Structures are given as structure tokens and as C-alpha cells.
Amino acid sequence: MAILLNQYYLQIAVFVMVNAILGVSIYLTLSTGQLSLGNAGFMSIGAYTCAILTVKAGLPVYLAIPLGGLAASFISIIIGFPALRLTGIYLAIATLGFGEVVRVIVLNLKITNGALGISGIPTLGTKIGKILSSFGLSKFGGFSAQQVSTLLVLVILLLVLAFLIFFCIRLNRSRVGRAFAAIKADESAAEAMGINTTYYKLLAFALGALIAGIAGGLSAHLTFFIGPKDFAYHRTVEILLYAVLGGSDLVIGPIVGALILTLLPEVLRSASNYRLMIYGALLVTMMAFRPQGLISEETVRYWKGKLGRGSKQ
Amino acid sequence: MITMKKGLIKWFSGMTIGALLLTTAGCGGGAAPTANSGSQGGEAAKIGVISYLTGGGAAYGQAIKEGLDLAKEEINAQGKVKVDLIYEDSRGDKTEAINAINKLINKDNVVGIIGPTLSGEMFAAGPIADQAGVPIMGTSTTAEGIPALGNFVFRNALPEFLAVPQAVEKAISTYNLKKVAVMYSNNNDWAVSGYKTIESTLKKNGIEIVATETFADKDTDYSAQLTKIASLKPDAVMVSSLYQEASLVLKKAREIGITVPFVGTNGFNSPELIKIAGPAADGAIVASPWFPGKQDEKVQKFIADYKAKYNNKVPDQFAAQAYDALYIYASALEQAGSTTDRQKLRDSIAAIKGFQGVTGKFAFDEKREPVMSATVLIIKDGQFTELK
Structure with missing residues (x-):
């Protein structure tokens, strides 16, 4: 137990959670079959809004993070109307362009401090640590206050993630979720069936942006510092990889993808300079043997059958 | 339609991974792994x-x-x-x-x-x-x-805000500068910080800034900025960027006939600058805590x-x-x-x-x-x- 509560492992677990939340955000846009590459852009809007609100306006973190998400979501609706008229690769390129635009705007604004970024953002861990010490608690049965506050941050993130998973599963069984699935299967047919495709596509897009914005706000308050470089093109690719590796049929797919892709570089630390090559090679192998991603609906059905609970489904 | 979309995602991810592998294969540095260089004795x-x-x-x-x-x-x-x-x-x-x-x-x-x-x-x-x-x-x-x-x-x-003023002030006194032009890379945190120091040092010394031009890291064409600077005829040009951009700026500047001294931030302080810019690097000034030619x-x-x-x-x-x-x-x-x-x-x-x-x-x-x-x-x- 003491080994598992090592600050190092806790910190990695925290990053896994944030990336898993990003995985959910890409899952939501993919669930209508839209390949949007704007998630890093939305993440950066969320992160910057949130950091500016807490550092410059002195707003409490628990208010600033949802506000960051809402700001991202609001922008996504504005750009969603024209962008979602596009499909496939055209949408991908438009949203990719959007991400770059956001990065360049952030780079040139005064309030975002340009290329220097915003530093000295209070982290969730130190905030919780302060609250704990105000109660006069500094030691917890051999664990330092730092460990306990990181653990609490982890619990909070876990709750957010659990809520998102629950939300997605419920969404899939609702009218909205069925509409998403119909659009993903065949947009023209869905439209012929009377589904307002623009509305549902925009909804999925805005939901994805909201969650990406929240993840951005969380990450700003976990790393002390944000700069425009953190939300460049490579971040978008990373987020997309969670869905590609884990599979985008089920919400659990991108989460598993995020878990693996966040842990892998750390597990491979002992390989030193070769670790990124191994990382790349694993991805190629993965794509060659399982292009649909690790977890698809068939996988779940297969394992349910194998475990003897197939009849229930 | 379904197959087309799936195909698209697959195709895109294939490209992405290919690109990822290419970039990662490029690094490595060739050094042997040294994660743990072995401890010698108990009290290391x-x-x-x-x-x-x-x-x-x-x-x-x-x-x-x-x-x-x-x-x-x-x-x-x-x-x-x-x-x-x-x-x-x-x-x-x-x-x-x-x-x-x-x-x-x-x-x-x-x-x-x-x-x-x-x-x-x-x-x-x-x-x-x-x-x-x-x-x-x-x-x-x-x-x-x-x-x-x-x-x-x-x-x-040595932080930029201590090193850069020394170079700027030395250039002012040596070349009796009156008006200068400033250029910097505006998407590099470090270059922006260097630019701010240059600007405040110039202001403190009462030097006129005739133009402030920006570019971005990895830019390769600086003719627009430099042509404008050339027309203003400054006594010197101050550049805040990494050596890759600085060398190209120097090359282009000499090409279009700007012969005045160039004062740079730490990016100028690299043998690579001379390698890339060649004779165009002559007259570039930088302050550095490290000087290999020092008689010490x-x-x-x-x-x-x-x-x-x-x-x-x-x-x-x-x-x-x-x-x-x-x-x-x-x-x-x-x-x-x-x-x-x-x-x-x-x-x-x-x-x-x-x-x-x-x-x-x-x-x-x-x-x-x-x-x-x-x-x-x-x-x-x-x-x-x-x-x-």
C-alpha cells in the first residue's frame, strides 16, 4: 500500500485520469462519426479561461473549471455551425485549422502572456493541502500531507470520470444516443428518418468541447504552468490516438487507450533513449493486428459469452 | 458510407502513426542507455x-x-x-x-x-x-x-535580464548607437523574454527604436522584415531568437546590404551560428558567461x-x-x-x-x-x- 501511494505513482495516475477525460471528449464527437481534431484547441480554451479566472480574477477553482468548459463549448457552437457542414477529411482539416488558430491567438494575446505562458497557477493538490492543514491535519498514519492531497485529487478526478462514463452509457440508451448512432451509421438515412442531423452533430461537438475544456482546466490546475506549446497539433494527435488504440465504439475504449498510452512512456523509462521507438513500434503492431482498436462491441460480446453471461445481453 | 468513414479514420491513424514513428526514429541521439549509471561505494x-x-x-x-x-x-x-x-x-x-x-x-x-x-x-x-x-x-x-x-x-x-543588457550597453558605447531596429521570434517564450529585456535596456539608455519586427520559430524567409529595416537605416539591429533563425536573419540581412552590427540574445552564442551564416555572422555581438577563448x-x-x-x-x-x-x-x-x-x-x-x-x-x-x-x-x- 505504501508503495502504491508513492507520489510518483499518484502523479501518473492523475495524468491517466485527465487523459481518460480527454478520451471521453473525443469519443463523444466520434460517436456521431465526426472526425474532429479540434480537441486540443478546446482544451487550450478551457485551460486558459480557467487559469486566467483563478490567477487574475481570483475565482475559486471549483467555479473556474466548469466555466472554462462552458467557454470551450460556447466557442465550439460558434465554429460548429459552419464547420459541421463539412464531413470526413474536410471536417478534420477545418477543426485542425481551428486548433492552430486558437494556438496563434493565445500566442499573441496580452492576457495569455503570449509565448511565455501563465505560470504560478495554484494546483488542486496545494489547495487541498492548505484546506487540510487549516484543520490542523498534517500527518495521516505515516503518509505526508502531499500524498494525501494528491490522493484526494485523484479521487475527485475518478469521480468526474465515473460520472462521465455513467453519462455516456445513459446517453447511448437515450433518444439522443440512438440519434448519434443513426448518424454514425448513415447520415443520409438518418436524415430521411426525420433526425435533425445538424442539431445532433452540433450537440455531440459541443459536448466533446465541454469535456475537453474541463480537462484543460483540470490540467492547468495540476501542472503549475500552461503555455501555447502544450496545446499544439501533437496534443490533438495524442487525444485521437486514445480512441484509435482503445477503439471508439464504446466509451471504455478511449479510456483504456488513454490508460495504456499514458502508462507506456513511464513503464518504458528504463529503456531510456529507445523508449519512444518502442512506443511507436507497439502502436504500429497494434494497428496491423487490431485496426478496430482494442475494445469493440464484438470484444465485449465475446467476453460476455465466454464468462457465461451471454444470454443476458 | 460506413465503410468509407471507418476507412477514413483508419487511413488517418495510419498516417499519424507513420509520422510519429518517423519523428521518434529521428531522435535517440545514438547514446547508449544510461538510466542508472551504477553506484560506486555506499555513500555516493x-x-x-x-x-x-x-x-x-x-x-x-x-x-x-x-x-x-x-x-x-x-x-x-x-x-x-x-x-x-x-x-x-x-x-x-x-x-x-x-x-x-x-x-x-x-x-x-x-x-x-x-x-x-x-x-x-x-x-x-x-x-x-x-x-x-x-x-x-x-x-x-x-x-x-x-x-x-x-x-x-x-x-x-545567467538569466537573460542580466546578460542581454551588458551586450546592448557595450554595443551602444562602442558604436555610439542612436537608433536601432529590433527583431524577435514571437512564438518562443525565451525569445520574447529576451526581447523585453532588449526593449527596456534601450529605453533606459534613451535609444530610439525605429522598428520592431516579429517572426516565428522555423520561419525561413525574413526579406519582408529586413527590407523594411534596411529602408529605415538603423545604426544596429537587435535580434532575439534561437541560432537557427538568427543565422538566417544575418545571412539575409547581409545579402540585402545591411552592414550594421547585430546584437543578439543567447541564441547568437553558438558555434552553429557561424557554421550556418558563414561570413555573414561577422559583426554579431552577444554577451556570454562562457567564452572558450578565455586565457584561464x-x-x-x-x-x-x-x-x-x-x-x-x-x-x-x-x-x-x-x-x-x-x-x-x-x-x-x-x-x-x-x-x-x-x-x-x-x-x-x-x-x-x-x-x-x-x-x-x-x-x-x-x-x-x-x-x-x-x-x-x-x-x-x-x-x-x-x-x-
């Missing part, structure tokens, strides 16, 4: 190093590593204190730097840390070391506000040892500052008399005064900023020489 002090060892800036990380390895060998051979270095790669990425620092502090139980390479990484990693009470020293983090991160955060890199026994010995160890390579500023950093740690460890007490180590680092390194005389002020002097250099006939 474990010092963690976070460096930019793979990726776009790996050249900096590699130079730092070489400087540290050389210093380690010498210190261990002298035998007053024994040090053991544990390297972690950060890829120039702040989350990687956070993970690396947590590993070094909590898993490897290091007594102190050297690194990370970039200021942006330090802004994310510094507070963690400070909270955990582990001394951390940046060897190349020159942005303003680094030691202000906490009581355990140090640096032995310590400097010349360091250069000779470095050349012997690394195939005749001349050490750059990154290697020199890293080399000094480990010696500062070694003398602080000696003072502290313990190889595991982080608090004692921190106190003895803070108390360092009159340390003589290859980058000159060195001390920390009460804000943990380095107190060191820079030499103003000018490139003449493809060589850095002191500007007198």
Missing part, C-alpha cells in the same frame, strides 16, 4: 538529472549530459565526495518533466536535482521539488522568475579534457554550465557533510560564495539568482573574440 550522493535527451532540442540535452558526465568522472576521481547521476528524459515536455521529477524524488530518493532544460519545464517541475524539499538547479533555464518558484529552486544559468587555466583544461573525451568537440555554453553545476553540487555536498540530507544540501548551496568555475566567479544572491559576469563577444572572421 544520488543526483537526479532531468534533461531534453530526445526530440527537437536533444542537442542541448546531449551537451548538458556530456558536461555532467565529465564533471562526474573528475569529482569521483578526486574522491572528496562521490556522486552518482540518474538521468531522466523529459522530451522538452512539461508533463514528462513532472513525471520525471516525481520519479527521481520519490522512487530514486535523490538528494538533489539538476535540470530541466527548458524554462517552461522548470515552471512545472520546480514547485514540485520545492514542495518535496529537494534542491533543484537549472543549468539552462534563463527566463525571469525561476528562483522565485521556491526556496529550493536555484539556477546557475581552468577553462583551457576543461576544453582539453572535453575534446579528449568527446571526439574533439568544443564544449558549448550548455556543457560548460552543466559542468559547473555539478561542481557546485559537489562543493555543497562537501560542506553539508551528508549525501542524503536535502535540507542541509539546500542550505550549503545557498551559502556558496566565491566559487570558481569555467564560467567564471560564481555566487548566489539572497534570491538564489546567480551572481556572475558575462563577457561581451563579437564574431570576427568566423571566430568569437572579446569586444573591447
